[in-house]
Structure formats: structure tokens, C-alpha cells
Amino acid sequence: MWFLACCVLLVTSVAAQQNFDCKPRPGCHLVRCDPGKGHSGSSLFSMLARNDFPITCVSRSSPSITESREDFSKSASINGVSDLKEEVEGQQEQMSEMLMDLQSLWQAIKELNAKQTESLEHDIELKKIVKELEVTNNTNPAKSVKSDFCPIRYNGSCFWVEIRYRGVNCQQAREICANQNGKTADIYSEDHYYVILAALRQFAIKYGWVDAWIGMRYQPPPINDASLADGRAAPFVKWHPGYPMQINQTCVGLLANMDWRTHNQHLVNNDATWTKRGVVCERLE
Structure with missing residues (x-):
């Protein structure tokens, strides 16, 4: 025992x-x-x-040492697969986000190209109009002024833009044109309007926009529209949104924006004491 x-x-x-x-x-x-x-x-x-x-x-x-090793190996293997799966899923998510960014970038590039093409086509059309106006209205060389002083010819008259960034009122604008044997300009057709607007727009680089007095006048109600300087009905009028203001502000100006597609431009009527950055002049050839 x-x-x-x-x-x-x-x-x-x-x-x-x-x-x-x-x-x-x-x-x-x-x-x-x-x-x-x-x-x-x-x-x-x-x-x-x-x-x-x-x-x-x-x-x-x-457990035995062998069993413990096997269990540890299995656990390590499972953990490794789990980590690898998470890493792959993370990479797939990153690739998906990158693909979406690339698609957005591609769409933005396409839209930009479309806008540039549209702008180019617009500029080409304006150049064609200006060329047609020069050819059509330059039929009498004896009355033609030097091209240095006449960037735009239309209907027997010369048109140009005078810029005064410090600003001029309506009466000062008339005096600027008169000092060069001219007068504040009228608008005689739709084509003529867009040629003048394009000529004014080239001075909008400094501020993104520019405005100038012209010779047309605002006729209060009951007419409530613009006329030429001599009182005749204007052949073409395109008002800025919100204009004309139905008050006794008879001076008319033209606003041009760097972005030719925006509605924030065209004709406005203001008081004679208001100042604008320039004036569009007209002179008979």
C-alpha cells in the first residue's frame, strides 16, 4: 500500500x-x-x-505542443487571410474613388472643350460680321478715314471706343466725341449692335466688365423704350435684365462682360450724372 x-x-x-x-x-x-x-x-x-x-x-x-502549434498556425493563417481581405477591400475602395475622380475630371474637360469650341465659333462669327461690314461699307474710298482712327465702319460712318477708367458722365462723353468731330454713337441693327459690344468687350479685361455711354436715348412711358439720338425709333434694342427703369433717366449706356454668354450685360438707362468708364463714338466718313 x-x-x-x-x-x-x-x-x-x-x-x-x-x-x-x-x-x-x-x-x-x-x-x-x-x-x-x-x-x-x-x-x-x-x-x-x-x-x-x-x-x-x-x-x-x-493541449499537446503539436496541437498548440497547429492551433497557432491555423489562427495565424485565419488572421492573415482576414488582414489580406481588409487590405484588398481598402485598395478596391481607393481605386473606385480614383475612378470616380477621373470620370469627373474627364467630364469637366469635355465641358471645357465644348465651351472653348463655342467661344471660338462665336469669335469667328464676329470676325466674319466685321469683315462683311468693312467690305460692304467701304465702297467710297474718297470719304474713308484712315484705318488707324476707324476700327469699325458701318453704314457710311466710323465707330470707335474711348475709355476713361476714372469715369465720365453723360455730358462729358458727348464732349469727348465732339472733340474728334464725332458724336455719341447710335445702334443701327442687330449685327451692328454685336460688333460694337465685341469692340467694347476687349476693354473689359481689367475689371471683367466695362460700360460706356452711347448716343441713344430712353423715352419714358408711354413709349418706355430707346430711340436714336434724333428721336427716331431704334431699329434694335437689347436691354440688360431689369431695364429700362421707368423713370426720367434718359441717358443710355452699354455694358459689356468678359463672358459673352452671360445676361449681365447689354443696354441700361441711367441719370446723366452717373459715370461710366468710356463712350462709343460715331463719325460720318
Whole structure:
């Protein structure tokens, strides 16, 4: 029995550290299976050297080193796949955002090209109109003035723009034209209007817009429209949005914007004391 007690103590000590479940071997009662019984002179060491013991022990929870390595490898593999999946998903999201940015950029480029093409076509059309006006109205060379002093010819008259960025009122504008044997200009047709507007627009670079007095007059109600300087009905009128103002402001000016497509331009009527940045003059050839 002393041997059995030693085995129990030994197994109990080992089990305490390794978490074993120990019980009698199947078909064996501890008293009858005591290997010391019937063996006289048995020693503890000789008993321990035997392969036949009445107690069997099974590991309760601690896995073997091999199992632990396998579990660790599986866990590491699963974590690695999860990390790789997150990285791939992140890269896919970034690529999707880059694709959307590229599509937006491409659309912006297409719109810009369309606007540039439209602007170019508009400029070409204006040049054609100016050329036609010069050819049509330059049929009498004897009355023609030098081209340096006549950038625009129409209907037997010369038209040009005088800019005074400090501003001039309506009366000062008339005096500027009169000092060059001219008068403030009238508008005689739609084509003529857009040629004058384009000529004025080239001075809009400094501020993005420019305005100038012309010779047309505003006729208050019941007429409520513009006339030529001599009182005749104007052949073509294109008012700025919100104009004419139905008050006694009879001087008429022309506003030109750098962006020829905007509605923030065209004819306005103002008080004679208002100032504008220039004047459009007209002189008979």
C-alpha cells in the first residue's frame, strides 16, 4: 500500500501542474491491483520501473505542443487571410474613388472643350460680321478715314471706343466725341449692335466688365423704350435684365462682360450724372 500511496501523491502532484484526470484502470480495484502485493523485497524504484500500474491518467485540458502549434498556425493563417481581405477591400475602395475622380475630371474637360469650341465659333462669327461690314461699307474710298482712327465702319460712318477708367458722365462723353468731330454713337441693327459690344468687350479685361455711354436715348412711358439720338425709333434694342427703369433717366449706356454668354450685360438707362468708364463714338466718313 505504501507504493500505491506514493503513486497517488506523484500522480496528484503531476496532475496539479498538468491538469490530468486519473482513475483506476478498468477492471482493477486498487487494493487488488497493488503491484507491491506478492512481491517481497520490492522497492519504490523497482516498482516505478514497471509498466503495469493500477491508475490511468488522461490530460484534462492542456493541449499537446503539436496541437498548440497547429492551433497557432491555423489562427495565424485565419488572421492573415482576414488582414489580406481588409487590405484588398481598402485598395478596391481607393481605386473606385480614383475612378470616380477621373470620370469627373474627364467630364469637366469635355465641358471645357465644348465651351472653348463655342467661344471660338462665336469669335469667328464676329470676325466674319466685321469683315462683311468693312467690305460692304467701304465702297467710297474718297470719304474713308484712315484705318488707324476707324476700327469699325458701318453704314457710311466710323465707330470707335474711348475709355476713361476714372469715369465720365453723360455730358462729358458727348464732349469727348465732339472733340474728334464725332458724336455719341447710335445702334443701327442687330449685327451692328454685336460688333460694337465685341469692340467694347476687349476693354473689359481689367475689371471683367466695362460700360460706356452711347448716343441713344430712353423715352419714358408711354413709349418706355430707346430711340436714336434724333428721336427716331431704334431699329434694335437689347436691354440688360431689369431695364429700362421707368423713370426720367434718359441717358443710355452699354455694358459689356468678359463672358459673352452671360445676361449681365447689354443696354441700361441711367441719370446723366452717373459715370461710366468710356463712350462709343460715331463719325460720318
